[in-house]
Amino acid sequence: MTITSTSSQLRWIRPEDARLSDLLEVLREQTDLADYPHASRVEQQVLVYDWATLRHTAADEVTRRDVLAELARALSDGPGIIVLAGAFDAEPLGRATAAFERMIVEQRESGTTAGDHFAKPGANDRIWNALEKLAVADPVAFVDYYANDAVALAAQAWLGPGYQVTSQLNVVNPGGAGQTVHRDYHLGFQSAGTCARYPAHVHALSQVLTLQGAVAHVDMPVESGPTLYLPHSQKYAHGYVAYQQPEFQSYFLAHHVQLPLSAGDAVFFNPALFHAAGTNHTTDVRRMANLLQVSSAFGRAMETVDRARVVAATYPALVSAHAAGMPARAVANVIAATAEGYAFPTNLDRDQPLDGLSPQTQAERVAAALESGMPPGELAQLLAAREADRSSH
Template sequence: MTVTSTSSQTRWIRPEDARLPDLLEVLAEQTDLAEYPHATRVEQQVLFYDWATVRHTAADDAARRDLQAELARALADGPGIVVLAGAFEAEPLARATAAFERMIVEQRASGATAGDHFAKPGANDRIWNALEKLAVTDPGAFVDYYANDAVALAAQAWLGPGYQVTSQLNVVNPGGAGQTVHRDYHLGFQSAETCAAYPAHVHALSQALTLQGAVAHVDMPVESGPTLYLPHSQKYSHGYVAYQQPEFQEYFVAHHVQLPLSAGDAVFFNPALLHAAGTNRTSDVRRMANLLQVSSAFGRAMETVDRARVVEAVYPALLSARADGLPGRQVANVVAASAEGYAFPTNLDRDQPVDGMSPRTQAELVTDALATDLAADALVGRLREQLVARESH
């Protein structure tokens, strides 16, 4: 996975070191179809693979590994994005679409408003945890949909075995506004200041922990606002701290590419690729995509720890130690060792982001409690409320 030379000279990536000319140097590389023998064509620097052709290649174990190596190279060192054209056949796609539409109707009828990372709540239709909800709503549709080998081929190519699939259905209605440019989960969901607290090698590692995908459930002409991309931008080392800056956002608006998609097409891209959902400028197209986020098996701890139990046990002792003069840094060290310091995974129907892209963490609840000398029983109540909110159903 290539990065600009700056990251090899320092262990830290700072927002003030992000320079647009460095990004332009990365973007100067062009996608050469000759380097990707299984691809059908290159369109606006993006590689297209005809699924009707490559599915037969993927059926042979030896040929499958060669194909996956090519896909991984495209995602890491090439344009950072591939399209598997015609990946999903009409019948399983339609059955899943019907199930998703029923979920949307039920969600609207319940009065619930699904928040979004970028769009105004209620402007579009989003089904969080669509994977689990599809399985419960229509198990047969789930089997037909996820039996498709395109998802497994791409996920194994990027992450290897043991991966976990999650999905969020996103419907951008006519007139729905687009997003600002960003990178994706994990570091892409953090502020520039938070990203800068992670050493440079974590910036390179983050993009290897997830694979982003999207399955088009309807035809998506450009006017309907399919996702905007900046091919090759995943190779820019400072991207996680740069995309919030005005000059980078302005460049993206002026130079992105946008690809029309057909129902059944599947797009997979490196989460570090600079991208943004487009504005739906049509009057009649409800742009529906099943957004896939596939996670590496390796992003987990070795042991199962009930961290709420740990916090409940140590909080009174920590309050006492703080009162006796334990320095703030050491208090924070205890919180880091005991409380869950990351917002995910969670139930985004109930535990929604308020001031940013991530809900509050257990560690933040504990830190706030310490700052106000909150009684232990009151903190226990807050922790248990949060645990309930994070359950999947």
């Protein structure tokens, strides 16, 4: 993840510079069990830890630091993925599963079908913001579930203290189609063109802002489509601009690994790892996983700013400046300082992506309003409605 070149050309990650041969050079590295003394085994280049053993080692504050360091190394310089086998006991897992099942039934009966980043609405059963919904629906189940140290251990290893947990419950029903290969949030949710606008050090930084995870709520044989991975691919610097290119997708399809999981297993991986959910080829397995996305405590502004209020106050002046011939770049600079330029966090039940993986940002709405000549009052109403959609309830 270290960017060492001083060449101005290499400070930018460009799609045209992505070469499959460079990825293959990265993938030559193999996972050596001897480098990870707390791991139980290596399966298809993936490190597997026996949670029954690791939990006792991690309970001691001295040895816990060694475990944290090892997991961080595995996620960064190693295969980029770890499995904590047997991370969740049957009782708390079962109670959370029952709560999620009730939510799915209620969602279906209400006639609302949650959209999915990759699947068509209705193809899967998706519960957005499952963390908050579980807390409200069954507080006891929530407490028992998240008291588990497996999530905390992985999160602390990668992000340190002060992290924030979010989750999305996903059920891929029999016949449900798999995903295309991708990297994850943040840069992984942007187009290659957008990613190329960020300097190279941001591509490296994006990896350490989040940790991806999944808790298996049912047994997942390979034929049910558990996630496909390309171990060590997180170390490929051009990955965010490369994974959408056909030759990289073809290579992934031919060379990925896929591990079966048992109910209660937990998987954690670097968000830059090439991965994709598999197709459920079974006729009777509803593949249920609680998808965890844990965010760093950092990456937040120092002050709370009411961006909608700032937009309302300045939009008339910006309209006048635009009409008077203010250059497009200057207009964009004003909008960047005024409006929220990032789509997340949001409520993905209501504020869903219409094109791509991210909803429209507040800044994009202001720019569109300016170009269309939208009156200030109408823009204020639009932004207020969208802010209401972003609320968690």
